[in-house]
Amino acid sequence: xxxxxxAILIIAMLAATSGAKAQSSVTLYGTIDNAMAYYNNxxxxxxxxLQGGDLDSNMWGxxxxxDLGGGLxxxxxxxxxxxxxxxxxxxxxxxxxxxxxxxxxSDSLGTLTFGRQFDPTVDLVQPITADGYGPAFTTPGDADxxxxxxxxxxxxxxxxxIYAGFQYELLYxxxxxxxxxxxxxxxxxxxxxGNGGFSLAAGYLFAKNDGAGGAGTADPIQNNSVxxxxxSVALVGSRQIVQIATQYVIDSLTANVRYSNAQxxxxxxxxxxxxxxxxxxxxxxxxxxxxxxxLLAIGYTYxxxxxxxxxxxxxxxxxxxxxxxxxTTLYATAGYTHASGSTFSSDGTAIxxxxxxxxxxxxxxxxxxQVALMVGVLHKF
Numbered sequence: 001x002x003x004x005x006x007a008i009l010i011i012a013m014l015a016a017t018s019g020a021k022a023q024s025s026v027t028l029y030g031t032i033d034n035a036m037a038y039y040n041n042x043x044x045x046x047x048x049x050l051q052g053g054d055l056d057s058n059m060w061g062x063x064x065x066x067d068l069g070g071g072l073x074x075x076x077x078x079x080x081x082x083x084x085x086x087x088x089x090x091x092x093x094x095x096x097x098x099x100x101x102x103x104x105x106s107d108s109l110g111t112l113t114f115g116r117q118f119d120p121t122v123d124l125v126q127p128i129t130a131d132g133y134g135p136a137f138t139t140p141g142d143a144d145x146x147x148x149x150x151x152x153x154x155x156x157x158x159x160x161x162i163y164a165g166f167q168y169e170l171l172y173x174x175x176x177x178x179x180x181x182x183x184x185x186x187x188x189x190x191x192x193x194g195n196g197g198f199s200l201a202a203g204y205l206f207a208k209n210d211g212a213g214g215a216g217t218a219d220p221i222q223n224n225s226v227x228x229x230x231x232s233v234a235l236v237g238s239r240q241i242v243q244i245a246t247q248y249v250i251d252s253l254t255a256n257v258r259y260s261n262a263q264x265x266x267x268x269x270x271x272x273x274x275x276x277x278x279x280x281x282x283x284x285x286x287x288x289x290x291x292x293x294x295l296l297a298i299g300y301t302y303x304x305x306x307x308x309x310x311x312x313x314x315x316x317x318x319x320x321x322x323x324x325x326x327x328t329t330l331y332a333t334a335g336y337t338h339a340s341g342s343t344f345s346s347d348g349t350a351i352x353x354x355x356x357x358x359x360x361x362x363x364x365x366x367x368x369x370q371v372a373l374m375v376g377v378l379h380k381f
Contacts, residue, residue, distance in 0.1 A: 023067035028381075030060030034084050035331075035376025041356070041365035052084035054361070054374045055134045055321070055331050059098055065105070075111065076102040091151065091219065098151060111159045119218075120157070120169035120190035121203030121243050122148045128192075128199045128247035129258045130285035130299040136317040136335035136372060137299040140357040141226025143279045144241050144260040145205065147360040149221045152186050152207075165194045173217035175208070184208055184216040190243075197249035205241040209234070210267050225364040226303075226313070226357050228264050228273045231346025237266040252289040258282070270348030277307035277344075295321045301359075311341035311354035327380045335359055335372040 037051040052058045061079030068074055079099040081090040091097030101115030122145070130137035131146050138147040155173040168191040175184025190203030209216030214234025221239075222230045229235050245258035262279040285299030296319070303313040315337040322330045335358035343354040356370030364370070 024065065026062055026064035028060070028062055031056045031058065031378065031380050032084060033058055033376060033378045035333075035374040037362075037376075038373045039358075039362060039365075040371040041367055041369070042363050044366045050085045051362070051374070053135070054333060054376050055319075055329070055378045056380075057098070058082055058084045061096070061099070068104075071107050073105045074102070075105045075113070101155075101157075103157075106161075108161060110161050113157050113159075115155065116151055116153045117155045117157050117171070118148060119145075119150060119152050119155075119171050119186070119188040119203075119205050120159075121145065121188060121205050121241065122150075123159070123169055124167065124190040124192040125201040125203040125243045125245050125258075128201055128256055129245050130256060130283060130297070130301075130317075133285065133287065133297040133299065133317070133319050133321075134331075134333055135360040136319070136333050136358055136374070137283075137285060137297070137301070138359045139226075139260070139279075139281050139283070139301060140303055140313045140315060140337055140339075140359060141224050141230070141364075142221055142360040143227050143303065143305075144243065144262040144281050145221065146243070146258075146260065146281075149223060149360065150205070150207070150219050152188075152219075153217045155186065155217065167192050175211070175217055177211060182208070184211045186216065186218045199247045200245075202244040203242070206238065207240075208238045210236055210238065223360055224357050224362070225343050225346070225352075225355055226305075226311075228266075228277050228309075228344050229270065229346070229348050230344075233270065233347045235264070235266070236268050237264065239264055254287040254289075255285070257284045266348075272308055272351050273344050273348035275308055277305060277309065280304045280306075293323045295319075295323075297321075305341075305343070309342045309344050309351055309354075311339060311343050313337055313339050313354070313357065315358065317359065329378045331374075331376055331378065333372075333374045333376075335361070335370075337370050339365075339368045 035054040059081045063077040066074040078096045081098045101113045103113030105111040142149045157171040171188040173186040177183035186207040188205040192201040207218030240263045243260040247256035260281045265276045283301040287297040301315040317335040319333040337356045339354040355364035357364040358372040
């Protein structure tokens with residue numbers, strides 16, 4: 001009898017294990033993007049180079065879920081970003097620098113996740129802007145995080161279910177500073193409404209990097225000379241970003257318009273960068289699905305900074321994308337930016353002439369103008 005009961009127990013355990021496997025999944029995914037890129041001026045001269053991430057980010061990751069029953073699931077995502085041309089890790093050499101989180105998801109209650117994550121403006125506002133056509137279409141220097149330069153560590157994020165086309169997200173990141181719960185914290189909220197071809201989204205992000213050496217939960221934006229302290233000097237201060245965007249799709253045409261305001265506030269004096277620098281950005285784009293395989297897009301971005309430095313950037317971009325399969329796309333992109341006015345030196349101690357900067361692609365020009373041309377291939381898996 002004991003042997004028989006043991007056999008029954010073993011069979012039952014094997015059946016339960018088999019059922020659990022059937023209700024769980026782990027997916028390997030990623031994108032690989034590389035292009036031949038030409039810039040008429042980077043620093044002090046023209047350059048021809050291989051450059052990744054001109055249409056989409058180079059990254060790979062694991063994501064998975066386990067069905068816990070009753071409509072509840074355990075979820076996770078581990079996502080790594082890398083430089084395709086030298087194999088180096090991005091984001092200060094972190095292994096899973098883009099995302100690393102675990103949480104619980106419910107179709108009726110929403111999703112709660114914990115770890116390193118994108119903020120709600122990236123999740124809900126960015127997808128209905130022209131950034132989807134590549135970083136040449138975004139704000140010079142990504143001053144307003146339209147190209148998701150910021151990732152937030154130690155974050156708690158809640159994403160609601162979709163209610164009749166409406167969804168919202170909330171995020172709070174703990175700075176982890178003993179005796180000062182507000183130091184290094186980040187908080188963000190965004191909402192999206194969609195009905196047919198119409199979408200409207202708005203979001204808010206506030207991040208403190210006020211710890212020693214500019215420590216905080218939100219990554220810095222130091223891509224080029226558009227933003228303050230784009231060199232090795234860390235920002236000790238805060239960033240506040242407000243974004244709103246709308247998109248309309250009718251047949252083969254997609255049009256979108258967006259506005260954002262970004263404020264960089266120093267908590268200590270860096271010399272010339274001694275008070276809040278404001279960025280006001282307006283952008284519009286139009287895309288046409290010429291054939292099921294070919295997409296054509298054109299966009300314009302106006303960026304105005306004001307404060308101790310004052311600069312204006314007028315940017316245009318155009319792109320042609322041809323899908324040779326569901327996973328592989330060939331593309332050609334052209335961008336041009338004219339800058340006028342002044343910006344900060346890399347350490348924030350001096351005011352210098354603003355240089356042309358095409359989107360969130362590479363270093364600024366040493367002249368008011370910059371031209372970028374790219375021909376590349378993107379593969380998704």
